[in-house]
Amino acid sequence: MTTQPPVRIAPADGKLGVLLPGLGAVSTTFIAGVEAVKSGLAAPIGSLTQLATVRLGKRNEGRTPLIRDFVPLAALHDLEFGAWDIYEDNAYEAARKAAVLDPALIERVRQPLEKIHPMEAVFDRSYVRRIIGPNVKEARTKMEKAAILMDDIRQFRERTGVARCVMVWCGSTEVFHRPSAVHQSLKAFESGLAANDPDIAPSQIYAYAALKSGIPYANGAPNLSVDTPALLELARDMNLPVCGKDFKTGQTLMKTMIAPGLKARMLGMTGWFSTNILGNRDGEVLDDPGSFKSKEETKLSVLDQILQPQLYPQLYGNLFHSVRINYYPPRGDAKEGWDNIDIFGWLGYPMQIKINFLCRDSILAAPLVLDLVLFLDLAHRAGMRGIQEWLSFYFKAPMHAPDIYPEHDIFIQLMKLKNTLRWMRGEDLITHLGLEYYD
Numbered sequence: 001m002t003t004q005p006p007v008r009i010a011p012a013d014g015k016l017g018v019l020l021p022g023l024g025a026v027s028t029t030f031i032a033g034v035e036a037v038k039s040g041l042a043a044p045i046g047s048l049t050q051l052a053t054v055r056l057g058k059r060n061e062g063r064t065p066l067i068r069d070f071v072p073l074a075a076l077h078d079l080e081f082g083a084w085d086i087y088e089d090n091a092y093e094a095a096r097k098a099a100v101l102d103p104a105l106i107e108r109v110r111q112p113l114e115k116i117h118p119m120e121a122v123f124d125r126s127y128v129r130r131i132i133g134p135n136v137k138e139a140r141t142k143m144e145k146a147a148i149l150m151d152d153i154r155q156f157r158e159r160t161g162v163a164r165c166v167m168v169w170c171g172s173t174e175v176f177h178r179p180s181a182v183h184q185s186l187k188a189f190e191s192g193l194a195a196n197d198p199d200i201a202p203s204q205i206y207a208y209a210a211l212k213s214g215i216p217y218a219n220g221a222p223n224l225s226v227d228t229p230a231l232l233e234l235a236r237d238m239n240l241p242v243c244g245k246d247f248k249t250g251q252t253l254m255k256t257m258i259a260p261g262l263k264a265r266m267l268g269m270t271g272w273f274s275t276n277i278l279g280n281r282d283g284e285v286l287d288d289p290g291s292f293k294s295k296e297e298t299k300l301s302v303l304d305q306i307l308q309p310q311l312y313p314q315l316y317g318n319l320f321h322s323v324r325i326n327y328y329p330p331r332g333d334a335k336e337g338w339d340n341i342d343i344f345g346w347l348g349y350p351m352q353i354k355i356n357f358l359c360r361d362s363i364l365a366a367p368l369v370l371d372l373v374l375f376l377d378l379a380h381r382a383g384m385r386g387i388q389e390w391l392s393f394y395f396k397a398p399m400h401a402p403d404i405y406p407e408h409d410i411f412i413q414l415m416k417l418k419n420t421l422r423w424m425r426g427e428d429l430i431t432h433l434g435l436e437y438y439d
């Protein structure tokens, strides 16, 4: 089923700037990882853009190129990093403190990491309550702060000579807020910036500055950030792609792999209890109930959307779902997650599944940052704008059009992602019908 001729995609010429609000565990694991891969010290495990293939045409054609040979992606050697943080540590010091990677590996990439000094952050303690740092911008209004951020971006572009940029929010999770009047239109938002409206979060000031500067934006945290009518209007006006929210790692990754399987076999579920211990800075921020509420919302919505209790009340109409995160410093970034799943089968007989995932949060998140950077840049060069639903694969709470529900099933998400790549290159979309093999 050929849909259309290939989409015109501008070549990935020149360097690509990667702008990261937040230079913590995820950002430094991502940057150090890219440097390690560039030097041949380690492999980019977990990254589709670096490792995955895409099947083209029929199953007997034997065409399965690497994704990076199929679509024109920026090369790792062309990435230039910039970041903002409330702490003054450079990326080497921040990576040491995050303690995700072995000190020996960090030493091997020390030189490029030491060159990355965080720019002063736009920060507001009413949005992230548990941390405080000295590297913060002072200005009278939120609009002035946005202007200084745009100036930071201009200087970064001049300093590094990058041809294009992408911004990915890797800052702390902000406290839970629903969109308010100030988020309903770009006009209201800009008035709000000038009037210091308390409903405008720092991450929204970064998103505004990025979009005004012609830069695509991805949100790795669960807070709203770019997911408001005002900023989506700006993304459309500027022809820029955006995506979010909340990197899909750890327990939710497991949920979106296992729940679709149980549902596919029409097995019922009465309960899913999830609890975690983690001891990194993210865990400390999430110890605040306001920030945890943002996380809880994204984590809880997943099962409901996958299991569709409204369609299957007999199987999922009575499901008890609970998610806990416990801050436990001795564990650092090496999170431990427990899941207890109460299911039932034929004639209603109960069974249980236990999952004990000894994971590493930032090791799971870093390849997602890389893929999002490269795919968002690709989308931009392909002229795609607004919400990039094909990147839902990477998020716990995928942004979506207002009149549809988000797709959480990771296998549907992957099919959508690969079909979007096929569509870009004018290849047949794959439906998996396959009757022709048996004619």
Ligand SMILES: NC(=O)c1ccc[n+]([C@@H]2O[C@H](COP(=O)([O-])OP(=O)(O)OC[C@H]3O[C@@H](n4cnc5c(N)ncnc54)[C@H](O)[C@@H]3O)[C@@H](O)[C@H]2O)c1
Pocket (backbone or CB within 6 Å): 021, 022, 023, 024, 025, 026, 027, 084, 085, 086, 087, 098, 121, 122, 123, 124, 128, 131, 133, 169, 170, 171, 172, 173, 174, 202, 203, 220, 221, 222, 246, 247, 248, 249, 250, 280, 281, 282, 285, 360, 361, 362, 364, 365
């Ligand atoms: N690690 C994962 O697996 C994972 C998964 C999903 C989502 N996330 C989210 O990604 C984000 C980063 O996670 P992390 O583990 O790196 O956390 P982290 O605490 O190590 O790093 C976040 C950094 O952001 C900085 N920061 C906070 N507010 C800022 C602001 N306004 N401007 C600039 N910097 C700011 C903090 O000082 C900190 O250094 C968090 O929101 C987290 O919830 C992480």
